[in-house]
Amino acid sequence: MGRKNWQQKMLKVKIWNIRFCLLALFFGMLINSLSAQELIRLWPEGKMPNSKGMQLPDSVSNQYLFYTTNPRIYAYPASKERNTGAAVLVVPGGGYLRLPSDYSKNATAQFYQSQGINAFVLCHRLPALRDLIQPEKAPLQDAQRAMRIIRANAARWGIDPNRVGVAGTSAGGHVASTLGTHLEDVSKLDDSLDSFSFRPDFMILVSPVISFKEGVAHKGSKDLLIGRNPSEDMVYNYSNENRVTKQTPPTVLIHGNDDKTVPSMNSVLFYQAMQKAGLSSSLHIFPSGGHGYTVNMNKGSASMWPTIVMEWLREMKILP
Numbered sequence: 001m002g003r004k005n006w007q008q009k010m011l012k013v014k015i016w017n018i019r020f021c022l023l024a025l026f027f028g029m030l031i032n033s034l035s036a037q038e039l040i041r042l043w044p045e046g047k048m049p050n051s052k053g054m055q056l057p058d059s060v061s062n063q064y065l066f067y068t069t070n071p072r073i074y075a076y077p078a079s080k081e082r083n084t085g086a087a088v089l090v091v092p093g094g095g096y097l098r099l100p101s102d103y104s105k106n107a108t109a110q111f112y113q114s115q116g117i118n119a120f121v122l123c124h125r126l127p128a129l130r131d132l133i134q135p136e137k138a139p140l141q142d143a144q145r146a147m148r149i150i151r152a153n154a155a156r157w158g159i160d161p162n163r164v165g166v167a168g169t170s171a172g173g174h175v176a177s178t179l180g181t182h183l184e185d186v187s188k189l190d191d192s193l194d195s196f197s198f199r200p201d202f203m204i205l206v207s208p209v210i211s212f213k214e215g216v217a218h219k220g221s222k223d224l225l226i227g228r229n230p231s232e233d234m235v236y237n238y239s240n241e242n243r244v245t246k247q248t249p250p251t252v253l254i255h256g257n258d259d260k261t262v263p264s265m266n267s268v269l270f271y272q273a274m275q276k277a278g279l280s281s282s283l284h285i286f287p288s289g290g291h292g293y294t295v296n297m298n299k300g301s302a303s304m305w306p307t308i309v310m311e312w313l314r315e316m317k318i319l320p
Contacts, residue, residue: 038075039103042145047189050138054131064098067129071142073149074121076109077157082116085160086318088204089146089179090121093170093292096139096224099123108167111295115310117319118157122146124175127224136226136238137186143179144187144198151196163318165202165249170262170292171221173208174240176200177270180251181243202318203251204309207259207292210266211239218262244273250280252312254293254305261291282312 043049051069059066078084090109092100100106109119124142127135147164154161168176180203188194212222212235226234236242251274253267264285274281289302298305313319 040073040075040149042071042073042142042149049141049187049189050133052131052133056131060101063101065101065123066098067126068123069129069131071125072123073146074103074123076113076119076121078113078116078118080158083118083158084116084319085158086163087118087120087150087159088112089143089150089166090119091143091166091168091172091175092121093172095218095220096127096171097220099126108295111306118159120146120150139175140178140182141187143175147179147198147200148187148193148196152193163201165204165318166200167204168208169206171209173205174210174221176203177205177208177210177240180249181240181245183245183247199247200249202249202316205251205267206254207256207262208253208266209262210270211241213239216263216265216269241269241273244277246277248274248277248279250316252282252309253284255285256289256291256293256302257285257287258289259291280316284308
């Protein structure tokens with residue numbers, strides 16, 4: 001190879017290396033821009049309801065959080081250029097047993113953020129926590145408080161307080177649907193946040209746990225939230241298809257027909273209750289995909305669900 005050809009080849013290699021570095025820098029900046037910007041604790045020091053006052057550190061194992069006495073939300077604010085004014089509280093699943101331990105790269109929150117929706121990921125207390133007085137109330141208390149914090153800071157994030165919803169997957173779908181159907185204020189603290197509504201303006205429920213009825217319930221979620229030998233009243237009250245009222249917000253339900261963990265009948269029962277109450281709802285059951293659809297790793301027709309949800313939000317006038 002001649003010296004001139006060798007020099008040309010080396011020049012091409014250098015140019016390729018520069019392009020690669022610039023591309024890596026761009027994606028690094030993009031990832032950083034989509035990471036959680038702020039951790040916000042839900043309760044003032046010493047004023048958390050339903051607590052015995054125990055100070056327990058987070059219990060983390062194999063990248064999962066098994067209990068915490070510091071419930072919180074992680075903010076993924078939309079960029080000013082793309083901000084639609086809408087917001088969503090994201091509730092991860094985990095069967096009421098565990099939650100993710102790393103909230104810095106939540107794919108669901110990043111998806112909504114990329115669509116101009118301000119996202120907030122909830123890290124709520126889990127029922128097995130020894131600090132709790134009434135374990136079944138803790139997730140709802142934390143979800144209500146989170147909604148109030150979002151609305152109280154709406155101006156700061158450029159949010160329309162009338163377009164704040166909730167999105168939950170699996171047991172997170174049970175937390176979300178409880179937030180949307182249980183009208184009792186269990187998070188009142190006699191502070192300035194009490195004046196803000198905790199009711200979501202819309203619900204996005206993906207592979208949700210809804211009912212604790214025999215033959216439909218996800219046994220793990222049921223046992224952990226209301227105990228292995230709950231009363232009939234407890235089963236009825238936490239089967240959220242029974243709690244649908246005229247105040248229940250518009251809801252879109254996403255499920256897989258082959259879901260072996262949480263039967264799709266959970267979504268069907270909630271849809272039927274919404275229809276009976278004359279409320280706006282949309283049900284999509286895909287033939288395959290199993291349990292807990294993600295926003296970016298689904299096969300077949302189930303891959304369309306994020307697009308369906310975005311179009312539904314536009315139809316509901318949540319998005320422009």
